Amino acid sequence: MKARQVDTGTETVLGRVAGGVGVIELNRPERRNALHPDMYDAIPRLIEAYDGDDEVGCVLFTAVGSAFCAGGDVREGTGRRGEEGDEAAALTHLARMVVMLRESPKISIAALPGPAVGAGIGLALAADLRIAAASATLIGGWSRLAFSGDFSGPWALTRMLGPARALEFLIGAEPIDAAAGERLGLFNRVVPDGDLPAAAAAWAREIAAGPRGAYALIKENVRDAQTMDLREALPRESERMVRSGRSQEHRDAVRRWIADRER
Secondary structure (H helix, E strand, O other), X not given: OOOEXXXXXXXXXXXXXXXXXXXXXXXXXXXXXXXXXXXXXXXXXXXXXXXXXXXXXXXXXXXXXXXXEOOEOOOOXXXXXXXXXXXXXXXXXXXXXXXXXXXXXXXXEXXXXXXXXXXXXXXXXXOOEEEEEOOOXXXXXXXXXXXXXXXXXXXXXXXXXXXXXXXXXXXXXXXXXXXXXHHOOOOOEEEOHHHXXXXXXXXXXXXHOOOHHHHHHHHHHHHHHOOOOHHHHHHHHHHHHHHHHOOHHHHHHXXXXXXXXXX
């Protein structure tokens, strides 16, 4: 299948659409895909573009080379220092991509060819699903530089691991390897290094070929379950069930199901 290239405005992030999958690919292998200033605008623009693109049914977030993302590039920095509140607001703005991924109606997959460090962990965990090469690791990195953590890494780790395990990881120096990440639920799938590109693309295409409207509503249900009690979430879940049941997607799926049963 021929890919349609998407202009990102920078060589540090590559974008393309193929097989219903919108790809976001970090492209600084010489710096282990550490975040570059150009990325802070390019990635949100791609997410926004894919959200509005009917051709895209799944977003695949990956990287060129043997690392996923080495976090913030200490050599590059993020700009001049100013007042503490202004600096915090600026960092929140730079990290808006993690919110955009989580709130996107499209299902997203992070494919990790290797280590994710610091803010790279936040990017990986912002995706809905994760597939990792066997050599991939999660490395906190923040505490080694006397940082407290950013890009929603501490938030995501606390929700996924629980407070005690998250705190141990965040203040410690031990990485989480791919096998442990799969056991802990941080990675959905782990594959041999050489199989990652094909396995990630196949998974993304499978999702893109599914009922996209229903998937968007399922994603909303899962998001509600993390913030609401049952009495609050149940009416919203029911409303989405009724809405999905009135869709053309549902009618087409029922016809296919009946046809399969009658064979």
